[in-house]
Amino acid sequence: DSTWQAGQLTAIRYTASNAGDVEAEHHATVEVNGETVSEGEVTIPPEGNDNEVFDEVSIYSSLGYVADSGGEHEVTMTIDTEDGPLTASQTVEFSGIESAISEIDPMFRDQIGEDGSELTSTRFSVRNDGDILMRYDTIEVEIDGFSRQDSPFSTVELEPGSSTTENVFISDNIEVESGTHELTIRLLHNGDTVASETATVSTE
Numbered sequence: 556d557s558t559w560q561a562g563q564l565t566a567i568r569y570t571a572s573n574a575g576d577v578e579a580e581h582h583a584t585v586e587v588n589g590e591t592v593s594e595g596e597v598t599i600p601p602e603g604n605d606n607e608v609f610d611e612v613s614i615y616s617s618l619g620y621v622a623d624s625g626g627e628h629e630v631t632m633t634i635d636t637e638d639g640p641l642t643a644s645q646t647v648e649f650s651g652i653e654s655a656i657s658e659i660d661p662m663f664r665d666q667i668g669e670d671g672s673e674l675t676s677t678r679f680s681v682r683n684d685g686d687i688l689m690r691y692d693t694i695e696v697e698i699d700g701f702s703r704q705d706s707p708f709s710t711v712e713l714e715p716g717s718s719t720t721e722n723v724f725i726s727d728n729i730e731v732e733s734g735t736h737e738l739t740i741r742l743l744h745n746g747d748t749v750a751s752e753t754a755t756v757s758t759e
Contacts, residue, residue, distance in 0.1 A: 557630045557645055561714050562622035562687025564592065567609040567632055569643065573599040579636070583609060585618060586631045592620040597634060622687045623744075625651020653685035654750035656740050658720075661698075663758040666730065672758040673728040674698055679740055681750065682718035689713040691742035691749055694723050698738045698756075701729045710744070733758045 558566040564587065573579050578600045585593040597609065609632065622628055631644040658680045663672040677696050683689040692710040696703050705723045713719060735757045742750040 557647060559622075559647060562649055564618045564620040564630065566618070567630065569607055569609060569632055571597075571599050571604055571607070571634060571641065573601055576601050582635045584633045584635075585609070586633070587620045588629055590620075593618045621690075622649055623690075625649045625685070625687070649685075649687050651685050652683065652687060652689045652749060654689060654742070655682040655684055656680070656742075656750055656752035657682070659738065659740060659752065659754040659756065661738055661756050663731075671730055671732050673730050674725055674738075675728050676722060676724045677738070677740070678720065678722045679752075680718060680720050681713070681742065683713040683715055686715050688715075689749060690744045692745070693743040694721060695741040695743060696723055696725065696729075696738070697741070698729055698736050699731050703727060703729060731758065 556568045557564060558568070564585075567585060578598055580596055580598045583595055583597045584591055595609070597607070625648075627646050627648045629644055629646045631642060634641045656679055658678070660678040661674055662676040662678075664675055665671075666673055674696070690710055690712050692706060694705045694707070696705075703725050705726075707721075711719065735755055737753055738756045739751060739753040741748050
């Protein structure tokens with residue numbers, strides 16, 4: 556039985572028997588969707604164990620898996636014994652990230668001596684309405700086909716149901732004509748877009 560928190564695997568509970576009269580130590584491996592995410596040693600007493608916990612504390616390392624998309628995730632635990640491997644699996648399902656970017660509020664300033672404006676910053680809100688952790692390390696702002704990127708001090712992690720406000724300063728201002736424009740906000744993690752929203756904005 557696996558335990559998850561915001562799409563992060565935190566612990567596995569398992570039951571194992573021991574046919575001998577002394578405790579036995581075996582190597583255990585945890586896989587998610589066929590990918591090994593943790594390994595460690597487990598000790599099974601002569602009477603066996605029931606609902607034992609295999610987690611970060613017991614193996615002195617993180618289980619190391621965070622779901623970054625919705626769908627099914629198969630968790631498999633294998634214990635290597637002298638009589639061969641013992642394996643059990645469980646499948647869990649998440650709906651995934653459901654993002655909402657709103658209250659997009661760009662800041663423009665008039666170009667000196669020119670009939671145009673410059674985009675200098677953009678403020679917006681972002682909310683995670685999904686059931687897994689939402690992470691982004693880059694914010695991209697695009698207007699009239701020109702884009703700029705900004706990176707937060709560290710990767711932003713939004714728990715399900717939480718929200719935050721971002722204020723992005725454009726280091727190399729984007730020049731646009733006065734009037735209305737389509738402005739797009741993209742949130743990326745490791746180069747992949749995790750959320751985006753387009754709004755009509757005005758330089759006025």
